[in-house]
Amino acid sequence: MGIAILIDFGSTHTKVLAVDIDDEEILGRAQAVTTVEKDITIGLNLALKKLFTENDLKESDITNKYACSSAAGGLRMAAIGLVPALTLEAARRAALGAGAKVIWSSGYELDELQLQKIEDNSPDIILLTGGTDGGDRKVILHNAELLAESNIQAHFLVAGNRSVVQKVKIILDEGGKNAQITHNVLPEVDRLDIEPAQALIRNLFIKQITEAKGLNKAQNYIGDIVMPTPSATLQAATLLADGTENESGIGSLLVVEVGGATINIHSVAEGQPSNSNIILRGLPEARIKRTVEGDLGIRYNAPSILEFVGSQVCLSQLQAMAADVNLNTSELTDLAQGLSNNVGHVPNTDFDFCLDRVLAESAVAFAVERHVGTLRQEFSLAGEIKVQKGKDLTQVNNIIGTGGIFKYGRAPEEVLCSALFDPQKPWSLKPISPTAYIDRDYLLYGIGLLAEDFPDKALRIAKRSMVPACLNIHKGKLASVAS
Missing domain, CATH: 3.30.420.40 (ATPase, nucleotide binding domain)
Incomplete structure (x- = not known):
């Protein structure tokens, strides 16, 4: 070979x-x-x-x-749906699972201001959805007519109400747009069908988007x-979790992928309620799920992370790591802006490494919180009930950290700990006590690529290469919560 x-x-x-x-x-x-x-x-x-x-x-x-x-910026997509909690959310999941970055999304009928925002964001692909099969026709037709008359240059995927998608394609084609039809991402209110759209998105990336990015x-x-990088990592995660016919996997897992432009979270787990007394609401969650946080990259978005957390909080964290830190919040804000302006910056001092750690820990905590489900108490005629929305990942078996901060950073275990269950936020269903690994060789994307032709070999390489990480201090703190 x-x-x-x-x-x-x-x-x-x-x-x-x-x-x-x-x-x-x-x-x-x-x-x-x-x-x-x-x-x-x-x-x-x-x-x-x-x-x-x-x-x-x-x-x-x-x-x-x-x-x-x-x-x-990867594969940039705009997602347009009907009801934000239903067809729009289904569209977003289809885009994210295919390795795209959703840079703009909207529900209901578009207007001229929204069209301008789409054009300003310059998406590579627009995923146009709306209506269950046999359901609403009006909104997707309205949106198709506005998009057809616009100056937006993108590839259009139509994945809405099957009774009207042919008419939608005709409208877009007559407006000089390049449109393709695929399966409705939400054929019924409680059923997703996002795989056909994902396959078409990946195919479009390979055949057309590479030229737009200069990769030709x-x-x-x-x-x-072969594929967008997030798809490669998600494929590696699935391979590690499920194994192959000839090689066993390691079980359910969560992958935390920290990058300069985004934080990607991948999970391969059922995510069902932990007991029968919990009521599950919302769209069904995919067992294999990816979310991308385009506002949490530790280079491009360093100022945003500082704003989310609070500059004084970040400064206090820095001072706890390095006692000789002598700067104020204004100077810290300037440093964060400097990272955003120089995204290729490589840390080379103790302070640089500490700053990267603070940014990464905060970004990971936010990103995983957005990925996992929530558990809340509500009141009904029958009394108090517990309601879960999204995936319960408290019992996930494994957690893996990948990306530059885990390869080159000085405290990868501490960064990964930020993905764990926080007793101060018991409503966020993060992993409680998983077995932890660090992708020290920055290998997961490569495992996903190699798995295309050599899945058994790719899996064995991955299992040997993941370095066990000790999160015992944090596990001990969480033991009472788990019980």
Whole structure:
């Protein structure tokens, strides 16, 4: 078989991995700043040169090449639905599960101001939904007519009420738009059907979006981009959890993926209520789920994280980690803005590492809280009841941290602890006492890529490469909650 090169064109860095497929061994890794604004092959070639030099490899040794990408913000999508809690939420789930970043969404009928916002956000794809099968027709037709008359340039996917989607496509086509039809993402009020839309989104990414991101310049070397990076990580998570016919998985899991532009959370777990006394409400949750938080990347969004947490709180956390920190909140805000302006910044001082840790811990806590479900007490005619919305991940078996902060940061375990159940927020159904692992080799995206052709080998490499992490201090604190 030989050696595989696994490439990720990230928003901040281009990562490359070399894997010996026969021996199921990681030979080495390297990275360089992603150069999508100039020529993406510049960063790729720098990373490959470093990889080959440091690991005594030659181009002639390489037999397989796979690549994924989230460069230049990844696959940008707008989701449009009917009722926000139903068809719009179904559309968002379809987009996120396919590896896209939902940069704008809206329910009900669009207006001119919203059209302008869509145009300003420049999505690659617009997912247009609305109405269960045989249900509302008016809203999706209204929205199609406005979109057809607009100056918006994007690929349109129509995934709404099947009794009207052909007419919607005709309206969009007559307006000069490029539209395709797929299955309704919400054919019935209590049933999702998002897989066909996800498959079409991934296919569009491979065939068309790579050119829009400048990745066609790298295709002479690597061939097609296989998938968006978040899809590769989600595929790796599913492989690790479920295993293959020949190799057992490790069970339910939550993956925390920290990046410079986004925080991605992936879960492979049923997420059902922990006991029969809890009432489950809302749309059914997918067992394999991904959420992306575009406002929590620890480079692009450092100022936003500071704003969410409070600059004084972050400053106090920094001072607790490094007693010699001597700055005020205004200076801290300037430093956060500096990170946002220089997204390729690599920490090289104790203070840099501490600041990254504070930002990552806060971002992870927010991101996982948004991903998991909630449990609340309500009152009915029958008395007090407990109502769950979303997935209960309190009993998930495993948690994995991946991304630059877990590869290069000095406190990866502490960052991962931020994803755990917080007794001060008992309504948030975060994991209580999972077995923890750190993706020290920044490998998960590569496992997802390799799994395309070598699932058994990819799984064995992943299981050997995940480094156990000790979260015992936090587990002890949470033991009384779990019981």
